Amino acid sequence: MFNIMKKHFNILGIIICLYIFLAFLPLPIGIGIGLDRSWQYAISRAALEKFVFGKDIIFTYGPLGYLIGGSVLDQNFYPILLFRLIAESITFCITITTIIIQKTKFHKFLLSTSIFFAYLLGLSIDYKIIFALIMILSWENIINKKNIRLWALGLGSISGLCLLTKFNIGVCTLGIIIIVILAKIFQDFKYKSNLSTSLFALSDAVIAALTSSFLLLNPHLVENFKQISLCIFLASVFGILFWLIKTQLLNNANRIDGKFYPIISFKNGFYIAYAFAILMINFYFSPLLTNYLKGSLEISSGYSSAMSIVGSYWELGFAIVGLVMVLLILIQLMREEFLGLGLALAFTLWMSFKHGYVRQDGHVHFFIQSLLIISSIAIIKLRNRFKLLKKITLIYLFSIISIYCLAPTYFGQPSVNMAFSIGQIFSPINVINKVSALLNPEKLRLNINNNSNLELSKVRLPDKVLQVLNNHAVDIIPWEISMVESNKLNWQPRPIFQSYAAYTKFLDSTNLSSISSKSPDYIIYNFTAIDNRHPFFDEPSTFSYIACNYKLSSELNEFINTPALINLIVLQKRDINICSSSIKTKELLLKWNQSTNLTDTSSLVRASIKFEYSLLGKIYKTIFRAPLVNINIDFKDASYSSFRIIPENSENGIIISHLPLNENQAFSFFQGHLNQRVQSFKFSTSNPILYKPNIPLILDSYHILD
Template sequence: MNKLYNSIIQKFTPYRILILFSVLLFLPKALIESPSGGVDPSWKISINMAIHQGLTFGKDWVFTYGPLGFLSTRVPAYIGITPLILYDIFTAGVLVYILRYTFKELNNTVKWFVVPYLIMMSTHNSETTFQLFTFFIFLVFHHYRTKSLFSLALATGISVLIFFIKLNLGIVASVILYCHLFLNIFSDKKSWIKMISFFGFHVLVTTLLGQILHVDLINYVRGALSIINNYNDAMFSVDFINLTARYAYFNVAIASVIIITLAIFFIYSLPTILKSHSDIFILLVMLFAWYLGFKQGFTRFGFAGMSYPFFYGALFVGIAYLFIQNPILKKRLGDVFMVFLFVSPFVSTGLGFSFNKITIPYQDVLFTNLRFQQQVSDQKNRVEYHIDSEIAKSFKGKTVDVVPYEIAYTFFNDLHYNPRPAIQSYQAYNNYLTSLNYEKYTSPTAPDFVLYTTVGPTDVQRYNFWGDSKTTLAMLQNYDYDTTTVSKDTLQIVRKRAKSLQLVKSDPKDLAFRLGEEIQVSQQNKLTWIEVKVNYSLWGKIMRVLVQPPVLRVKATYEDGTTEVFKAIISEIEAGMFLKKLQSNTEAEHFFRTRGQNKSITKLQFLQNHSGFQDDITAHLYDVSFQ
């Protein structure tokens, strides 16, 4: 008996206990996320409904997430919990593989405790793809140093997984993988057969999974690149600074410490880096990975994003530290890591030290009746989003979409969801995306009904009506007003016409004016469409790449002389918008009843903003009618 006891005790070495503890911290705190309503919950439901409806990703459904996005959202609708459990088993196994090497390489009990701390802090505002990306970076570096084919195989598989969960980061992972493979060929000519084999395997598996998961790969990538290109322009936010300035500037100050530390490291160490050729790849990938985390945190600046530049950033630096060979660089990078470690407890993540961060996984399973919890949540949402039964009867056997973003109405009323490709209007923020939606809504496959709500803006001062304006144009052209009903929101219901109206354009004009100049753009009783071209200045372009683009504001004067200031999104106004007022339920009903005869915006004035934009602006506009 004593021998058995001693044997068990001997197996529970400190590093094994820490590995187990780290895995428990890493696993999700809840097995599933119940479907609900709102901006983010709606697109999460939409992924699962798209799979259920057999839609083609990249063609029928265009978003930053892909057909395996449910592994990140953890919404089980139509999918079940089995894929989620299998995914957790896989990632836990990869984490154990990584930590075994990490703890042996560190060989220091004090350093070991840093690992579970960073895992704990990063997973409380976690995103599955960033967790996988962190694994991916480690495995690439591990193969780079050890030539472990198992690590390369895992890295290849994880990059494919990321590609079908969230494409924007999947593209980045694929590019890093390809660079790594060809770097290996360049440094070791004998390895070319193995590296080309892994390249071919990556392409083959991606292609086959694309077929299995109903993905139009070309348009899937094209759509994602379009979203990525203008994400900065449309989705950046200064609300955090305006509403909680003390927290915001405190985090900016901490980020400045990190940026200065990294800058000092690279500038001071540049001669050594140039001599240590084998370390250059690791340092460049580390810096790029941190930059992605920084952009993730500070583009849409808010509490939830702070884990990316600080805690994931610390992990990227720590991973690079493990694999740097030059002793001077290793020591200096260790000092950089210590700065990350020192400032990270002070980061304002919205959780605060009062929140118990050390929690066990799957609490919804362990401490509640999961099935009962789901039933209660479902019933609550079905009551909240209930559409009048008499009106819902008209949807029977028909297809439905929701504008601008409350897709939850289709799910909780069991409607046949038939979305426009760019599924939420705030996300259709450039000409490519809103044109996809226009083509859908004017095609034979257009949804039979559209539910329109005047929900609040995704950002303060963002004018919702200007988002996805070509969808609005298509609704006037191909739909008739049907009725208004009250559910959680007031819904304007429009019904597809038997025959689309012909769009007539009249009185076209081209205008050239300057920032700060007020111009006449429309008249009372005119439905005017305008496309405005505003260019960033050099400073604006630099800020767009480094952190956030500058804010462009526009002062709109209505036909009655009243004025309002909006945040103008340059890719959105370039795609075009109607010069009309639509902000209330009454205005929405009148707009669809009369095909756009709302109060006109008669004058526009684009306001100066810290030299972020070029002074010269051009616009093309014309009046719209329907026959």
């Protein structure tokens, strides 16, 4: 009787788990309009067009990024659906397994509650993958001397694939693996154990990550497999050479030192040669991975200053309190036998804190989700002797769940009706619709396409515009890439295809190099920007090139409107550059809030501004975020404006002499009328101690030939 009841409970448990899985399962979405939905379309389109990421396209998502963050197109629907279904299923099963294997009911309740609320707050697939890895590492004795190299190879390969979906996932997963193995090496050294297995495991993880990422980074897969096959062939030859040396040349009488004789083998020869070959291919002969990593790293590092938003200080303080408490638990965890796990959790906590509070808006949910899961795992693994610290942390977790689920407006976040959200998520109709979609994917694809077409109709250009653009190469500035699909344009993008994301000198210069060497015939331009930036400041040198080499289209010399976008401007490539070489250069050294006048406003003047961080500022930016920098401008007509400026790319030279304030003035600017002249300007920041007090400035004047 007891066995029958247990069997029924098990079946009921499986049904409940399946229901929860389906309730939270995110289905693929189609093409939409707006800033975020446009980049989602762009990465799908770039993968379809076989653009090389790191060269043709530079973004935080890689060539496989469309699988987790891209829009559905006709050609990628089934790969996206299959990948997301597999990824969601695996991460969910790992989560359920981790809950089941906990030894006490309280631990099961704590972990399941934390994960449940993390899901309610919108835990994304990238964080699900990261936490699935952490949960596996938290299992008892899952990695030991016997299997550490197999785990290193497997997880290293997965992290290489993650790197090609989204840069941050790859960095976090590979970072976690390396941290865990380094901790194992430290413990082996501390207890005078054999280091060789752990050292080889570290090498295995890196080589596996390099191999898997190299295979799929270049869209020309056949060429990739040829190069990997060549590596394997050369490594095999080298291995055979090692074997011949050992068996044929080194006889018993001529053996070298006994310590080194066992090392000379086919396996070691193959390993050394393959490692050397894969490194040379990735970083010398075919440096696509190097370019991809460099570009993604530039975007990630520039994000801390260019995209920072300051929110509620109470919210930030509350988060720091939680951060400190969890770090105290992790320190105790590291002092016990969980050094690797503790360091991995601390690394992930820092990554999520930076992700959440650089742009302190809805992004804070990334940190809250991570804090819930990380603290629960840490409390479960920590021994019972730290009861007071555990109780305080549990009270904090209860508080943070209560605030963000019931009263987020207290911290300046938008209000949510959590009861309504839960009702929607777990409503039978929601689950039935998802089951129906999975059983009839073709119907789902048609529904997504219909929704996409409805959205795309909002950015459909007038027929007269399409007749002019015809099959000419077109780029779009600043971000509405969805117009490419809506109007079947011949898209020729800059590598950083949305202007606001050219955060650094390198990224802006990359765009300049692209647009100057392979100029599109037309640019569809919209005079707009985010975060109170001036549109001319987003990609300084690139826009300066556009200002000098493009003009208002002679056939479309009026604003272009669509149902969702108004006052678009179509720019046409000029025959010649109308900006002469710099006719006058002036070097200045300004202080914060020190005003400087522009004496020559008849010419086009660019300002190369070098903001330098103090030592404290460099540390602060690395750990957290950079404070906002503003440029305060007085115009000739006695008006005043203040704009945000990006410290990392302003050295490339922003246009400073003439700054339109609306679409009409921008339209006039591209007609050749240098209006809205600047009288003077100065720089300000909320926290000047994070920057050096002196600001080097170079003013270059250009005579306009037109």
